[in-house]
Amino acid sequence: MGVLLACAAYAVYAAFICRLFFHILLWVRASEQAFTRPAYAVRIRPNTVAVTALDLLFLRRLFSQNKLLWIGSWTFHLSFLLVFLGHMRYFLNPVPACITCLQPFGLVAGYLLPLSLILLLILRTSSGKNRYVSVYNYFLLGTALVISLSGLGLRVFIHPDLAEIKAYILALFTFRPEALPQSIVFVAHFSLVLFLLPFLPLHMVAAPLVTLDARRREDELRTVMHER
Secondary structure, eight states, X not given: OHHHHHHHHHHHHHHHHHHHHHHHHHHHHHHHHHHTSGGGTTTSOHHHHHHHHHHHHHTHHHHHHOHHHHHHHHHHHHHHHHHHHHHGGGTOSSOOHHHHHTHHHHXXXXXXXXXXXXXXXXXXHHSTTGGGSOHHHHXXXXXXXXXXXXXXXXXXXXXXXXXXXXXXXXXXXXXXXXXXXXXXXXXXXXXXXXXXXXXXXXXHHHHHHHHHHHHHHHHHHHHHHHHO
């Protein structure tokens, strides 16, 4: 079982990198074709890129549309980042001081993460515009919720051997897979993470591009109205 999960982990890591590269390559090719059109040459300006970065960082477009959904989304993304950084202690040896300092924030984020996901699912399900929310989004949110709840269960109720888990993770990254930890919940938690990982590159690439295109269209509309 340990060897099987290790092989699955390596396959997932490769799939993640390949999909991320593939989506970036598609975007680059599409951009090159678009920029060959004379009308497109002045569409994307440096200030548009800067404003788009702020839109992504603070989810400003969502804030203007739905304040409660903004709270849930921003809490989710911040909690996810802190939980991810907190998990770095299992991948690094020795653990950098900056990661150690973030551990208290990561603990709080571990409780906020499932709560924010539940809020997002409730808001999107109850919204009158839920027909515009794709099944893919529900899949990502639902899977992330199960992962966060299993991780919270490991911390609060099960208390697995963290030294054993870290040794297993480090062995995977050095291509010396060891026997699986004894905790079945950890194995399920880790397997769910592997299951979700290959689906993330599409979201990681699409979200910035959609936001950039929306901001570009708004800038074009203002330019046209100003010229008229």
